[in-house]
Amino acid sequence: MSESPRLVEVRQNVLSKNDQLALELRQRFDQAGVRVINLLSSPGAGKTRLLEETLRQLGTRHRVAALVGDLATDNDARRLARSGAAVRQIETAGMCHLEADMVMGHLEGWHLADFDILFIENVGNLVCPTSYDLGEHGRVVLMAVTEGEDKPLKYPGTFQWANLVLLSKLDMAEAAEFDAAAAHTNIAAVHPGVPIIATSARTGTGMAEWLAWVEDL
């Protein structure tokens, strides 16, 4: 006669190990007085270009640093290092997102108290990274005007996750026949009230507003 199965209660987040590390990271960031921003977008939305300009401008009045996630190559880190900021590349060896332990590993040797603001440029992907807390204080999603106004409807979880939505490459809006009103409507549909800033790293549009958001974080 076989016995019936026994139920073992677990009630834990599947990613609880990552959550725990993220909590430790956040405590370290807070103790060191560094504010951390997790920057997300699809590949090619202009994260690196925007970050390049952001580091250059913020670097004149703050101590800024960046961790840059990529599937492979350190091209982005080399590009960003030209701004004079402290920059490190996280090569994920094919993994589609950053996890808290990768961030922790790449902080070694850095004295966090030497920084005011740390940007974490996540791997270009609009789904996977949102499952992994990196100990950040602000979550920013970048959406290029060339991507199509319905992106928020396709990735509602990602836009809901964000504390700020940046529209990028605004200088290309006309060529892309970008419908700004539709984009705003779609963002508001999946995340009512989330702030939206339209930017162009090339022309400088919206940069002051974006930098002010970072400084107020």
Added chain:
Amino acid sequence: MHELSVALSLVQLADDAARQAGASQVIALHLRIGALAGVVPDALRFSFDLAAAGTLVAGARLEIEEVPVRIFCDLCNAEADLPNPQSFVCPICQQPAMRMVQGRELQLISLEVP
């Protein structure tokens, strides 16, 4: 596609919990996945079989409860499930829904062991 990473975390969590409970095998895992968790149940099932090989969880059933997005509406002073996560509007009063109270979870609720 980060379901394999998720599956590896899930297997480790379940394997640890089973050992702590003194079980030598796991028959089933009960999971809750929110509509905005960013995890596709079918992809997770596929990855789970790979990740479970050689652990106490190998061959176990994956029972997934998919939970809808639930919001709290300040105007109605009530919670409500969204019929569609593309539209964060309170289904009762049709006003924008500012607060999500459920929908991102990715939780291991329980295990069935012999």
